[in-house]
Amino acid sequence: MLKEYLSQKKELIEKELQKNLRKYLHPKTLSEVMYYAVMNGGKRLRPILMYMMCDLFQRSYDNIKDVATALEFIHCYSLVHDDLPAMDNDIYRRGKLTVHTKYDEATAILVGDILLTEAFNIIATSDYINDKNKVNVMSKLSEYAGFFGMAGGQFVDIKSEHIKVSYDTLKYIHENKTGKLITAAIELPLIILNVNQIRKEKLIKYSRLIGTAFQIKDDILDIEGTFEKIGKKPSDEKLEKTTYPSLFGLKKSKEILNEHISEAKKILKDFENNNLLMELTEYIGKREA
């Protein structure tokens, strides 16, 4: 059931991504790199969460499809920049050459900059959202992607390489570097769908739990995963990054992961039509890539 849903939605989301990418025609070489950076074989977890919010409240995807494209553009830009030699220095991502490896560093920097900029353009020029919601969405999205969100978290992460950091710092990194965009995936649709404050807060709490769970699972996969499964070389060890397993050991990390998953599922019990979200929540704890 979930598997089918995920593959259906992924197809829908990638059609939207491609539709948007077709606007960027000239310079053609740049247009090709943008396509390569976005159509990267990703799981599309963030847009899928947004579509799931529409399904949870039985509302049309039209409400949020442009914001889903924008959020995925921002996620893709962050991957392109994170892979750069000065950052994580990754040659492969999901089994494909990273953008700076296939093209060059200048191109990767610029394509990241462009994806970030165009994300805001897609929301600002959307035909499906009113001005008030556009402003609220862009306000939250920029907060979650910038200094107080993803990029801030990435900065602390980079600065924490080769040193052992405290649990507080590790939490800060996770909550910001990956957590904030997962929260965005849940919160932005709730803004547009005008969901009441109590339900919104519950689901934002849910997003934080699965965000952390997702990251702990990433840390675990980085140790247990193989190139074949996760499509890249395990890199945390190479960079001597502090992770849940390095702080708590593998066994305890798995326990913490499971606690987060059950907390998240507890929140979902207050919502009807929660079947798919329940399944997805379990999948986050169990995924192998």
Next chain:
Amino acid sequence: MLKEYLSQKKELIEKELQKNLRKYLHPKTLSEVMYYAVMNGGKRLRPILMYMMCDLFQRSYDNIKDVATALEFIHCYSLVHDDLPAMDNDIYRRGKLTVHTKYDEATAILVGDILLTEAFNIIATSDYINDKNKVNVMSKLSEYAGFFGMAGGQFVDIKSEHIKVSYDTLKYIHENKTGKLITAAIELPLIILNVNQIRKEKLIKYSRLIGTAFQIKDDILDIEGTFEKIGKKPSDEKLEKTTYPSLFGLKKSKEILNEHISEAKKILKDFENNNLLMELTEYIGKREA
């Protein structure tokens, strides 16, 4: 008269920049880098043009001060990224170490990303602009900064190093890499101030003329300027970039520059209170740094 105006406005603009920068407290190291990247001794030409639009139509700076900060953040991000080793590889800018030289490359990439992201946050959360104008401003700003603007122009510029390009390509580079943000500096205030279409179009045309003039003058300074005057090493020659002087020679380039300046001044004649803009237009042709 102009000189005093410029230094007064620069002070005002830098106070606004600093006020905004004070919001970014933790992580402190990141906050310091942002300050370094923004308080960089720049001329603040783009925000000054925005303030001049307010003066031209005798309206309060409050209308546009947040957008001025946002535009300058975007300009600063572009400088930080352009200076990177993979791009123009500059060690100095305005006589100070570039961000990646003073700190490191990862920091420079992230601080650029953050300045770009926060620019949209500043507009989206501004207390001085209504939602309709926020959306229109962010729509134009992202267009002018992204694929169809500054970053697209920078991409073509980078790809044109060490090869002789056509006049059309050179124009494309200039119109996008530097021109579009200068047009933004003129057009965004006109959106917010609700200036009528005819006047808006005239001033947008004016912005294109001074944008090109500014770039031709940059090319000329890159040949005639010294480190003491322009605060950086002349770099176009090093990278064998096609420039107005390399295509047309120095003498003809100066003629084209002067034509642009007089065309621009002609447009201004249709506006009252144009004294300062007239002086600024002349200054763009004559500046020595």
